[in-house]
Amino acid sequence: MTTSALEPRWSTPDLHAAVKDHYDGLIDLYEDLWGEHIHHGYWAEGETDPGRHAAQVRLVDELISFGPVTEGARVLDAGCGIGASAVYLAQRLGCTVDGITLSAEQITRAEAKAAEAGVPDLTSFRLVDAMHTDYPEDTFDLVWALESCEIMPDKKAFLAECKRVLKPGGTLLVATWCARDDRLAPAETRLLQRIYRDFVISHVLPLEHYAELTADLGLTDIRTADWSPRVWDTWKLSTDIVKPVVRDPSVIWKLVRAKGMDIFRFLNSVPLMKQAYDRDVMRYGVFRATKPL
Numbered sequence: 001m002t003t004s005a006l007e008p009r010w011s012t013p014d015l016h017a018a019v020k021d022h023y024d025g026l027i028d029l030y031e032d033l034w035g036e037h038i039h040h041g042y043w044a045e046g047e048t049d050p051g052r053h054a055a056q057v058r059l060v061d062e063l064i065s066f067g068p069v070t071e072g073a074r075v076l077d078a079g080c081g082i083g084a085s086a087v088y089l090a091q092r093l094g095c096t097v098d099g100i101t102l103s104a105e106q107i108t109r110a111e112a113k114a115a116e117a118g119v120p121d122l123t124s125f126r127l128v129d130a131m132h133t134d135y136p137e138d139t140f141d142l143v144w145a146l147e148s149c150e151i152m153p154d155k156k157a158f159l160a161e162c163k164r165v166l167k168p169g170g171t172l173l174v175a176t177w178c179a180r181d182d183r184l185a186p187a188e189t190r191l192l193q194r195i196y197r198d199f200v201i202s203h204v205l206p207l208e209h210y211a212e213l214t215a216d217l218g219l220t221d222i223r224t225a226d227w228s229p230r231v232w233d234t235w236k237l238s239t240d241i242v243k244p245v246v247r248d249p250s251v252i253w254k255l256v257r258a259k260g261m262d263i264f265r266f267l268n269s270v271p272l273m274k275q276a277y278d279r280d281v282m283r284y285g286v287f288r289a290t291k292p293l
Contacts, residue, residue, distance in 0.1 A: 005184055005192035006209075008153040008202045015153055015202055016102055016129070022200040023103035026266060027082065036084045036113065039147045039175075040231040040284060052237050059175070059231070060088055063146065066225065067173045067288055069093060073141040076100070076165060078130040078158075079148020083110025083123065089144070090114070090122035098140075100128035131158045135165045142171045149176035149210075153202040156213050163217055166291040172219065175227075178207045178285040188281045195276060198269035207285035219289035228283040235274035 010018065023030075030038050034056075041055025042062050050058065069075070071093045077086045080099025083106075089095040099110055107125045114123040128134065130145075131152060143162040152158040162172050179192065196203060207224050214222050276282035 005189040006179060006182055006203060006205055009193060009196040010153065010202060012153045018200045019102050019151060024105040027105045027109060031082065036082065038081050040234045042227065042230050043233050060085055063173060063175055063286065066286055067171055069142055075142045075144050076140045078143055078145045078162065079151060080110060080125060082106050083113045083125060085144065085146050086110065086123050087114050087117045087119055090119040091117055097123050099123065099125040100130055100133065102127065131161055133161060133165060137164050138167045139165045140170060141167055142173060145174045147175060149174050150201045150204050155205060159213055160217055163219060163291055168291055168293045170291045172289045175286045177204045178283045179204045180280055180283055181206050191276055191281055195269060195272050198266065198272065210287050214289040218292065220292050221290040222287065224285060224287040226283060226285055231284045232277050235277055
């Protein structure tokens, strides 16, 4: 295992296998605890708390505005999860969305959600490695990556693939977990490494590193934003949701029988993320860039 928190924790084959096992095995638990949008929420400063699920939708809306995402765009949802963002983009903006993931169970759930929402004709979901897709060059108006970049073991290869499949003038739009900076103390590094293990992700980078990588790849009109203060409540609320599960031995052992011993790491990962935000080790960044004409 690497000693740096800014380098991959896993080999790519091991990571892919772990991601498949993790999400195939825990997809229903994720959805039970987090809802259909399995990502951070966004709480606007000075506004009345809308509730966790509304905050998750708000984050999608804020990302759409940050892009911006245009109506009718052809979109690659790189790391589509259970399809909530793809369905939302299709419903709200009439986008045609290709969602890709490493989890067969996520695809099954995403297809069901698209059918329930009445947008199966605007969405499709496939088992594809986002770092190495089979799409032709210049295919998409937008590549959307909502909390999937942290899973990618080779960030530059992922961003290069995003650029390749974008049409000239197309937009890369990413929201991802970030490290505070590249000057982490040993205890901070250990905390991030535990999160990598328990959440089954590769590693995180400081937001400014992503700006540098996208510039190195020749992308233009690069903009970044730190949304950490807006998303922090996600982990306070998530910790409150997990507490009753952790405190009930009958529920714990039911989950162990159904999901195996890894359930302990999964449940422990939630307070670890809260700790990482509280200690300003983890941050939440967004960035967008354009493929030159």
